[in-house]
Amino acid sequence: MAKELVSIILPAFNSSKFIDSTIESVRNQTYKYWELLITDDGSTDNTAKIINKHQKEDSRIKLFILKVNSGAGVARNNSIKMANGKYIAFCDSDDLWLPHKLKKQIDFMKINNLFFTYSGFEIIDENDVFISKVTSPTYLTYKSLLKSNKIGCLTAIYDTHYLGKLYMSNIRNRQDWVLWLTILKKIKATKGLKESLALYRKRKGSISRNKFRMIGYHWFVYRHEMKINLYKSVVLLFQNIIYHIKKNG
Secondary structure (H helix, E strand, C coil): CCCCCEEEEEEECCCCCCHHHHHHHHHCCCCCCEEEEEEEECCCCCHHHHHHHHHHHCCCEEEEEECCCCCHHHHHHHHHHHCCCCEEEECCCCCEECCCHHHHHHHHHHHCCCCEECEEEEEECCCCCEEEEECCCCEEEHHHHHHCCCCCHHHCEEEHHHHCCCCCCCCCCCHHHHHHHHHHHHHCEEECEEEEEEEEECCCCCHHHCHHHHHHHHHHHHHHHCCCCHHHHHHHHHHHHHHHHHHHC
């Protein structure tokens, strides 16, 4: 199969503790036709210095710096704007990719004629200790994704030749979910790999740990981002809460 460029979008903010390992996991990919576009979101630590070290060793790595911290959505959009690849992939500055992640997923997209895919992933803590495994749904529709975000951002890839360049919302949280919903609203349905191809790092104080704030973000997505009417938003929020209760029960 012909090799086509993958643009990897990575936002970074005060990520000096983990970003070295994250970049190494990208550089270790068996699929070599990629560019890594990192937008530093106003870091005050050694994040940029660590990135610069990798830049000197690998010309596929590009660094952009925002003077004012603006959130992950803005940082990702800055990198997407600069991207040259047919495919857009996402990775965060504390996550890790397994070496065969890109190759398996790009092959999967080509074989199945897909324009947006995702995969399973594992959750680790700040010390790289395994917490749990997240198995992705084999088949996903816009309607099912509305009930809950079942796509890990670190696993998502979309095809710009078919969809065009699509950007994230500038909201501080759940901007990735809004983008997946936007894509699935266009293509109706897609498939993903159940196999775990990445490691998501769960950190203390992360937004996902605060359940009440999460409910508020979900409501905002339904009403303000996706423009869903009041009644349907209430129903979806209730379904979302039930889903997470069952999932964590």
